[in-house]
Amino acid sequence: xxxxxxxxxxARSVHEVARDLLGCTLRHGGLAGRIVEVESYHEEEPACHAxxxxxxxxxxxxxxxxxxxxxxxxxxxxxxxxxxxxEGVGAAVLIRALEPLEGVDEMRRRRRGLERARDxxxxxxxxxxxxxxxxxxxxxxxxxxxxxxILPRPxxxxxxxxxxGERIGITRAVDLPWRFCDxxxxxxxxxxxxxxxxxxxxxxx
Numbered sequence: 001x002x003x004x005x006x007x008x009x010x011a012r013s014v015h016e017v018a019r020d021l022l023g024c025t026l027r028h029g030g031l032a033g034r035i036v037e038v039e040s041y042h043e044e045e046p047a048c049h050a051x052x053x054x055x056x057x058x059x060x061x062x063x064x065x066x067x068x069x070x071x072x073x074x075x076x077x078x079x080x081x082x083x084x085x086x087e088g089v090g091a092a093v094l095i096r097a098l099e100p101l102e103g104v105d106e107m108r109r110r111r112r113g114l115e116r117a118r119d120x121x122x123x124x125x126x127x128x129x130x131x132x133x134x135x136x137x138x139x140x141x142x143x144x145x146x147x148x149x150i151l152p153r154p155x156x157x158x159x160x161x162x163x164x165g166e167r168i169g170i171t172r173a174v175d176l177p178w179r180f181c182d183x184x185x186x187x188x189x190x191x192x193x194x195x196x197x198x199x200x201x202x203x204x205x
Contacts, residue, residue, distance in 0.1 A: 004150040005143050010065035014040040014084040014091040018180050021082065022160040023153040026098055028131045031106060033098025033121050035150075036160070036185035039167045039178055041081070043090035046172040050090020060139045061090040068148055070128075070138040077125025078134050082142055082150070096124045096179075098131075099187045107131070123189040158184065165193025 002009040004024050010017055018040040025032055043050035043061075049071070050061045060069045061083060069081040069092050081092035098121035100107055107120045107130040121127035128134070133148065140146050153159070160182035167179045168191065181188045183196050192200075 003152055007066040007143055010084045011086055014042055017084040018093045019162060022182050025151040027149040028133055031103030031131045032101045034101055036099050036182040037097035037188045038180050039094040039096055041092055047170045061092055066143045068137055068140045068142055070135055078128045079124045080128055080133055097122050097187050097189045098127050099185055118186040122187045163193050163195040
C-alpha cells in the first residue's frame with residue numbers, strides 16, 4: 001500500500017483505494033478519526049454522480065486523483081469523497097464512518113451533545129458535521145498538507161478486518177458489493193453488512 005499523503009495512492013482502482021483507506025486517519029481542524037467504513041463509486045454505474053458525464057457538479061470527480069469531492073446530500077448533509085483513478089475517469093470513495101480519535105468533546109458539541117463516542121461519526125453526514133467539513137472544501141487536496149488530511153495507518157495499529165457488502169442509502173446499482181467495513185469497529189453505520197451481522201451472531205452463540 002502506498003502512502004495516502006501521495007497522489008499515487010489515489011491513482012489506482014477505486015476499489016483498491018477504498019480498501020486501503022480503512023484504518024487510515026482522517027484529520028481536519030484539529031479533529032481526527034480512524035476510517036472504518038467506505039463505499040466506492042465509478043462512472044460505469046448509475047449510482048455514481050459521474051455516470052451523467054462531465055458537468056459543473058462532477059468536474060472534480062473527473063479531475064486528478066487525491067482531491068476531495070464534497071457534495072450536499074438531500075439538501076442537508078455535506079458528504080466527503082476521495083477522488084480516485086486517473087484524471088478523466090469519474091470515480092471516488094465515499095468516507096462513511098470514523099472512530100473518533102481526537103477532539104471528541106468538540107465533536108459532541110457540533111453533534112449537539114450526542115454522548116456515545118462510537119455514534120459521533122457513524123455515518124457520512126455525521127462525520128462531516130463532527131469534523132466541520134463543508135462544501136467550501138470541495139476540490140481541496142487530500143495530499144500536500146491540504147485542509148483535510150488522510151494519514152497512513154499508524155505503525156503497530158490493529159489492521160482492519162475487511163468485510164464487504166452492498167452500498168446503502170442509494171436506489172440504483174444497489175446490488176454491487178462496493179461497501180467496505182472494518183468488522184472490528186463499533187462505529188460502522190447501520191444497517192450493518194450481512195457479513196458483520198452474521199459474525200456478531202456467531203460470537204453471541
